[in-house]
Amino acid sequence: xxxxxxxxxxxxxxxxxxxxxxxxxxxxxxxxxxxxxxxxxxxxxxxxxxxxxxxxxxxxxxxxxxxxxxxxxxxxxxxxxxxxxxxxxxxxxxxxxxxxxxxxxxxxxxxxxxxxxxxxxxxxxxxxxxxxxxxxxxxxxxxxxxxxxxxxxxxxxxxxxxxxxxxxxxxxxxxxxxxxxxxxxxxxxxxxxxxxxxxxxxxxxxxxxxxxxxxxxxxxxxxxxxxxxxxxxxxxxxxxxxxxxxxxxxxxxxxxxxxxxxxxxxxxxxxxxxxxxxxxxxxxxxxxxxxxxxxxxxxxxxxxxxxxxxxxxxxxxxxxxxxxxxxxxxxxxxxxxxxxxxxxxxxxxxxxxxxxxxxxxxxxxxxxxxxxxxxxxxxxxxxxxxxxx
Numbered sequence: 001x002x003x004x005x006x007x008x009x010x011x012x013x014x015x016x017x018x019x020x021x022x023x024x025x026x027x028x029x030x031x032x033x034x035x036x037x038x039x040x041x042x043x044x045x046x047x048x049x050x051x052x053x054x055x056x057x058x059x060x061x062x063x064x065x066x067x068x069x070x071x072x073x074x075x076x077x078x079x080x081x082x083x084x085x086x087x088x089x090x091x092x093x094x095x096x097x098x099x100x101x102x103x104x105x106x107x108x109x110x111x112x113x114x115x116x117x118x119x120x121x122x123x124x125x126x127x128x129x130x131x132x133x134x135x136x137x138x139x140x141x142x143x144x145x146x147x148x149x150x151x152x153x154x155x156x157x158x159x160x161x162x163x164x165x166x167x168x169x170x171x172x173x174x175x176x177x178x179x180x181x182x183x184x185x186x187x188x189x190x191x192x193x194x195x196x197x198x199x200x201x202x203x204x205x206x207x208x209x210x211x212x213x214x215x216x217x218x219x220x221x222x223x224x225x226x227x228x229x230x231x232x233x234x235x236x237x238x239x240x241x242x243x244x245x246x247x248x249x250x251x252x253x254x255x256x257x258x259x260x261x262x263x264x265x266x267x268x269x270x271x272x273x274x275x276x277x278x279x280x281x282x283x284x285x286x287x288x289x290x291x292x293x294x295x296x297x298x299x300x301x302x303x304x305x306x307x308x309x310x311x312x313x314x315x316x317x318x319x320x321x322x323x324x325x326x327x328x329x330x331x332x333x334x335x336x337x338x339x340x341x342x343x344x345x346x347x348x349x350x351x352x353x354x355x356x357x358x359x360x361x362x363x364x365x366x367x368x369x370x371x372x373x374x375x376x377x378x379x380x381x382x383x384x385x386x387x388x389x
Contacts, residue, residue, distance in 0.1 A: 002128060003091065004118040007035060007100070010111040012139060018166070019133035024119070026129075028082035028089075033187070034129045035100055035112060037169050039138045040154045043191070044339060049082060050099040051090055091116045104141055131166040188335035193298060195342045196279060196315045199239070205231025207349040210240075212358040213248075216344045218337060226251075227341045230280070237313070238280035241341050246273040274322045277334045279342075281313040 009016040231237030
């Protein structure tokens with residue numbers, strides 16, 4: 001059976017609504033993906049489904065990656081694992097409803113009323129989920145340039161209707177929704193491939209140099225990530241991320257040591273607590289036979305944006321820890337960090353075009369910092385601070 005859901009965003013100046021047709025057998029985790037796509041949210045922040053009845057609200061489901069501080073708010077409630085529960089668990093008859101809460105930050109949460117309007121038969125040959133109606137674009141997401149006009153997935157200037165645009169995005173997500181128990185790793189892999197294409201399309205290495213380092217604090221964990229874009233000097237374009245203060249300090253010390261000694265091996269031996277991840281784009285002709293299928297998949301994703309300077313490039317992902325082998329396979333947390341930082345690269349690049357100056361690490365003791373952390377007690381939105389180190 002097919003559920004017709006009406007989803008309305010609370011608290012806006014205009015009624016942002018979506019009428020969605022979904023298979024009644026999907027899980028709450030899959031419904032989360034549908035809502036994120038239909039409202040053009042990034043999916044990089046915590047969320048929770050809430051069951052409300054008899055003037056009471058109780059926590060219904062959670063994601064594994066939701067951080068402990070967020071769960072403190074729900075500590076007295078019974079919390080279910082959303083991937084293990086179908087939406088039929090709490091949505092059975094027209095009129096049943098739940099609340100979907102999306103934490104853009106701890107002072108700005110987006111509440112969506114999800115109401116079961118009707119139960120209908122599936123149409124032969126029709127792909128679900130399907131958007132049957134949509135009113136108004138969502139507000140800009142508080143943390144990201146993803147919803148800026150230059151990168152927004154949904155926009156009013158598109159010749160297609162808003163409903164058609166949403167259905168196009170839902171079609172892209174169908175593979176995720178077709179797998180009942182898809183894991184975080186698979187989900188982030190698909191998101192990361194798309195973000196890598198955007199990085200090539202934007203050519204951020206023409207705007208930022210490797211010597212300009214800015215930091216991002218991960219909202220969920222409080223871990224500070226230091227970002228450096230390569231490619232401005234003619235080397236392979238990419239993004240390096242140094243995880244944590246100790247990694248960044250070791251990077252600075254080892255760079256100084258290398259300039260003094262020109263001894264690469266001894267420099268590596270100096271790294272005791274270093275942790276770095278990243279992405280680098282190589283000429284796809286240089287990829288080994290075993291990776292050609294991945295190159296082929298990336299080529300298909302890249303086709304909508306054929307650029308002469310980047311059309312032969314494909315990504316290699318890496319993770320490096322001191323005293324551990326380097327790897328091209330990232331964990332789900334590492335992929336999420338890379339997504340956050342690729343997103344931040346776009347925003348910083350847009351601000352540079354408007355006149356923002358990003359300090360060079362070799363000539364300054366300041367860093368461009370954007371806060372995504374509870375330690376700041378609030379989310380810093382639309383503001384950039386130069387922070388003394």
